Amino acid sequence: MDRTNTAKNPMKLAILCGSVRMGRKSIHVARHLETTFQSNPAFESVELLDLADFNLPMMQERRGQHPNLPAAAEKLGIALENADALMVVTPEYNGSYPGVLKNALDYYLDEYRKKPVGIVSVSSGSMGGNLAHKELTVMFMRIGAFVSPSRLYVSEVGKMFEEDGNAVGERYLKASARFADEFAWFADAITSASR
Numbered sequence: 001m002d003r004t005n006t007a008k009n010p011m012k013l014a015i016l017c018g019s020v021r022m023g024r025k026s027i028h029v030a031r032h033l034e035t036t037f038q039s040n041p042a043f044e045s046v047e048l049l050d051l052a053d054f055n056l057p058m059m060q061e062r063r064g065q066h067p068n069l070p071a072a073a074e075k076l077g078i079a080l081e082n083a084d085a086l087m088v089v090t091p092e093y094n095g096s097y098p099g100v101l102k103n104a105l106d107y108y109l110d111e112y113r114k115k116p117v118g119i120v121s122v123s124s125g126s127m128g129g130n131l132a133h134k135e136l137t138v139m140f141m142r143i144g145a146f147v148s149p150s151r152l153y154v155s156e157v158g159k160m161f162e163e164d165g166n167a168v169g170e171r172y173l174k175a176s177a178r179f180a181d182e183f184a185w186f187a188d189a190i191t192s193a194s195r
Contacts (some may be wrong), residue, residue: 005075011188012084015048032161034048056072056103089122119140149186
């Protein structure tokens with residue numbers, strides 16, 4: 001069911017790619033979702049925030065409490081704060097989400113509160129990064145974000161995307177389109193209720 005045309009107020013979406021690893025495949029998923037959401041009328045803007053572009057140092061204190069916050073952390077914080085909704089794309093490494101993503105997420109707190117959050121997990125195996133997905137869900141719920149009940153698990157990511165990042169997996173394309181539609185409806189419901 002297409003619910004995206006019912007958006008009361010077009011939203012700003014930030015898509016956070018949570019890996020900096022060489023040869024990472026999660027960036028392909030993030031870029032594909034960026035394109036998908038850009039064509040969705042529920043969103044007035046979509047910004048891809050690639051952690052590889054920020055080079056964040058190890059977090060010593062949160063934004064707003066740090067006496068000399070690194071410029072990259074402030075830049076990312078402003079983007080997160082300005083977004084009406086957040087999408088996190090994470091690979092699963094060693095049964096969890098990457099340390100670089102944990103480090104980045106820990107810089108912020110208020111930037112997530114009462115914000116709709118979608119989680120997309122990626123793996124080369126058959127489980128689609130479900131352990132990383134569960135851990136991120138718990139973390140975001142704990143700090144007061146509204147986590148979308150719709151889920152996107154991207155399993156066997158190497159079969160879903162060509163080397164150049166072109167999405168070719170029919171299973172992925174159908175699942176991601178459905179997820180985008182459902183997340184747009186969810187994000188609109190949350191942001192409309194909080195305005």
